[in-house]
Amino acid sequence: MELTPVTDLPEIRPGDDIATLVADRADLEAGDVLTVASTVVSKAEGRMADLEDYPVSGRAEEIANRLEGITGEEKDPRFAQAVLEESTELLIDAPFLLTETRFGHINVNAGIDRSNVPDHDILLLPKKPTESAERIRSGLEACGIEDIAVIVTDTCGRPFRHGQRGVALGWAGMSASRDWRGELDRDGHELGVTVQSVVDELASAANLVTGEGAGGTPAVVVRDWAFGDHAGSDELFRAVEDDLVRQALREWSFDD
Template sequence: MELTPVTDLPEIRPGDDLADLIADRAGDTLADGDVVTVASTVVSKAEGRTADLADYPVSGRAQEIADSLGDLAGEEKDPRFAQAVLEESTELLIEVPFLLTETRFGHICVNAGIDRSNVPGHDLLLLPERPSESAARIREGLTERGYEDVAVIVTDTCGRPFRHGQRGVAIGWDGMPASRDWRGEQDRDGRELGVTVQSVVDELASAANLVTGEGADGVPAAVVNGWEFGDLAGSEELFRSVEDDLIRQALRGWEWGDSA
């Protein structure tokens, strides 16, 4: 497998055709059957998902959240940002010491994934509304340009429980299953695997993040050559349902300051 960043992409503006820009810059790197990863930041910019703090009239709930976070941090927090997070979320799992939320498409992350960096002319950059549909549009555009059987993954970076640092994850995908199912296969000792389901879209997103980078030096897309799904069952499931998510269930009954 080989991963190559797609360099020299311009600052993305609303209405830009990402498929056209990626195909033009990728050149001979992109071929039939490849996987293209695209950062959610440029997808959001192309879809006009920018916003300003002034767009969010503050509710009493947002003011309460901002006050609690401000008291804990020892500095004033903008309730308009809290309002933006509320409007982009379906559930707040944690309110202090930070906002851990479920987005409207099922992704759980801090601050509903709202970005405040690299947003020229605006205060906020929101995640795409429906990232898998965004991936499907980019994939359709690449297909129209002659690339067959290309898969597209929309990526973001977020932290992980129990570990320091961030890594790339998939928030939307099209043209491939989200995971491959090893259940029923055997290990080297002949034991049957009973629970192993491999989140391949997350693994490819994380691998791509190693070559695309972060911050001012980052590039928003990469091409993955030579990766094959293999002869295994696939699944479109990525985000756990509430019924299957023991951590989320536990967080619903947890409050900041609870003792062990």
């Protein structure tokens, strides 16, 4: 398996066609996986916003005040309002905001980015990252490049382990997971691993070579990796009934 960053992509602007920009610069072959960072997908989709776009609700005011009290840092209630508007559930409301976005991803501040946003205050995640991935895949087909799986990636933290790692937000042309259930090990025992989240693993692998900051590149080509002969699943985001941690968080609140 080989990972190659796509270099020399320009700063992406609203309306830019990511598929064409990548097709012009990357060596892509049938069977490759292309990962694209959600930041550039969001920029192409015009998901920049300004804090003045968010008239503050009572709830956002309350959240920002409480976070100011806990952290001793200034908190803009308009930012809290933006987080609320991007979310369907607030899992943790202090000492930081952990929410479920409208497409099911759980992240701090609904994944809203305050760095890397020229001319605007904030960058929202793509509205429907799987549709974004499908558009890029179709765009590549329109350039004559067939059979490329596309993953829209992000980085985020997680419980139990420090640090952030690459994750998938949306995907097209492949399943999210390999389902090993029913497959056997060398000795004929059923395997311990049941479902392998390959889109997340590909996003993590890609994040190793993209880099962040001034030298960063948002797209990576993965070659010589195959999904293989396994059943597939497209369930990636856990619903609350499948997630004891979400259930525990519903009953818990931070003690200021």
